[in-house]
Amino acid sequence: MDNKTQPATNREHQSKWTLRNIILIALIAIFTGIIFWGAGFLYTALTVVLTPIGAAPFANDLLMGLWCMAGPLTGFVVRTFGSAFVGEFLGAAVxxxxxxxWGAGAFISGLVQGIGSELGFAFTGYKRYDWVGLNASIFTTVVVTFAWDMIKNGYNKFGIPLLLALFVTRYISTFIFGGVLTKMIVRxxxxxxAFSL
Amino acid sequence: MNPGLKLLLVMAIALEISFTQSLIVNVILICVSFIYILFNRVTFKALIGLIFWPLFPALGLFVSQWLYGSAGIHFAWILFTRIYAYVFLGATFTLTSSITDLALTLEQDFRLPSKFAYGVLAAFNLMPKINEEVQIIKTSALMRGEALHFWSPKLYFKAILSSIQWSQNLAEAMTSHGFVEDQGRTHYRVIKITAMDWVWFIGLFGIVQVLLFFIRY
Structure with a gap:
């Protein structure tokens, strides 16, 4: 039985949910999960520094892009409905x-981030695997995760200036890690x- | 309790306390989970870790809400306890369930297609190997005088190359061991959701609903 599903050279192809692609998505998610794990001290260090001035949520928003990288990556490698969601969710599960x-919170964050990441690809009909598609995914990721933090982390009780600052921080972070870095990796x-392997 | 149902219960409760604002229910959830964990022979080190590490995000949220939030200190305490409730709820699942059991029950009882259950399980079982591979990639780059960090595209590039290769090998190995996608399977180890599982699930979930309904503080 042939487990190869991605035809060579054809860049416009749609992938399928084969056993091989499922394993591939899970492996990429675990790889990214483990790489972030190594950067976990960053969050704690940032939080320690920012807590005395009450700016700890910025640690969360600064690193948001990093946590949301598995989605765009798996979305780009396996180009089909749901791959970004599954990749992001599994990354969180790791x-x-x-x-x-984070405990059980990470499962739910994974669900939310996965939906955010997936929506962008869905909006472009799983056809734009370029800068446009990536930016759509970044936009939806930022909006969806921010809406979630309004509820979960109580952002909705902050004033407008602080909210705006947090939103911009999150957007920049997601743009750099989910956008620029992802773009460089895809290039x-x-x-x-590698896409034809 | 069946690991699939347990995960569902934990996630449902975690989702619910994200939307509700009850300090007392959060504390009750923490205490009950804590006692449950204690009964499951957890190591002392793991227990200290569970208490210590969430302190940073919890305290961070608390202070910022206290200083800049419009809802006062009570809401700050809710956020503080919410973080701990997530962690201890999550621990009741992760400290007592194996990934293998979860994959088996998701396939057999939750109708998850077998290729997802076994595919993801195969990948998760490679976790120690993946950890090693990350070190190998970093070390071999160092030998060429190149330090790879979590912001280096090359690190992810090489990780994805390994993933592509391994996924191919794993899928072929599974196929050659008789795994056929989208075909019915018989099971050597059968995991069922028992009546008792349902009683626990519905009972515990019901109790949380009642608590959340009556305790508004």
Whole structure:
């Protein structure tokens, strides 16, 4: 049985939910999860520094892009409905099983981030695997995760200036990690013809 | 309790306390989860970790809400306890359930297609190997005088290359062991959701509803 599903050279292809692609998505999610795990001290360090001035939520927003990277990556590698969502959710699940400091919250954050990331690809009809599609995904990720933090982390009780600052911070972070970095990785994959492997 | 139902229960309660604002219910959830964890032979080190690490985000949220929030200190305490409720609820699942059992029950009882259950399980079982691979990628880059950090595209690029290769190998290995996608399977280990599981699930979920309804503080 042939487990190869991605035809060579055809960049416009749609992927399918085959066993091989499912494993691929899960592996990428775990890889990114483990790489962030190594950067976990960053969050704690930032929080420690920012807590005395009451700006700890900024640590969350500064690193948001990093946490939301698995979605765009898997969305780009396996180009089909749901791959960004599954990748992002599994990435969060890895953190839970590694024993992260979020517990069950990470599962739900994963769901929310996955939906955010997936929506962008859905809006472009799973056809724009370029800068436009990526930016759509960034936009929906920021909006959806921010709306969620309004509820979960009590952002809705903050004043407008603070909210705006948090939103902009989150957007920049997501743009850099989910956008620019993802774009650079995809370019490397493109150049090495990895998509046709 | 069946791991699938337990996960569902934990997530449902976690989702619910994100929308409701009851300090007392949060504390009750923390205490009950804590006692449950204690009964499940958790190591002392893990327990200290569970208490210590969430302190940073919880305290951070607390202080910022206290200083800049419009809802006062009571709401700040709700956010503080909410973080701990997530963590202890999550721990009741992660400290007592195995990923294998979860995959089995999701496939057998929750109708998850077997390719998802076993595909993801296969990947998760490689976790130690993936950890190693990240170190190998970093070390071999260092040998060429190049330090890879979490912001280096090359690190992810090489990780994805490994993923592509491994996913191919794993899928072929599973196929050659007789795994066929989208085909019915028989099971060596059967996991069922028992009546008792349902009683616990509905009972506990019901109790949380009642608590949330009556305790508004």
């Amino acid at each position: 953190e839970v099983f590694l024993g992260g400091q 490397l994959l493109d150049r090495s013809n």
